[in-house]
Amino acid sequence: MSIDPRAALNALTTALEEHLVAASARRGDEDPIVEATFLGIIDAFEVYEEALFDAFEEVTPLVIYGEDEEFGDDDDSDEDVDDDLDPIDG
Structure with a gap:
């Protein structure tokens, strides 16, 4: 039995709202x-x-993003884009 996308979207919206409330009341860097x-x-x-x-x-x-990934460190896609750019003469 598949889940109704509208119900799943409502649950996602609720999860985002709960995170906002928790973040605004944060008690330290590693608040559980x-x-x-x-x-x-x-x-x-x-x-x-x-x-x-x-x-x-x-x-x-x-x-x-998974816990094993570090933002930007393992992603080569940015490097590929940068390699295609011409250096700015100045």
Whole structure:
């Protein structure tokens, strides 16, 4: 049984709102409530993405970064774009 994309979207919106509330009341850098709501966004997004695909064979342009990835360090796509640019003469 597949999940209704509208219900999954509502759950994702709720997860984002809960994260905003937790972030605004943050108690330190590693607040467990903020971390839990952060993970809740990931879970809700994955359910929404699957429901959207099952219903309409559509996806979003969003990507969830895994814990093993470091932002920008393992991504070679930026380097490929930079290699294609001509240096500025000055």
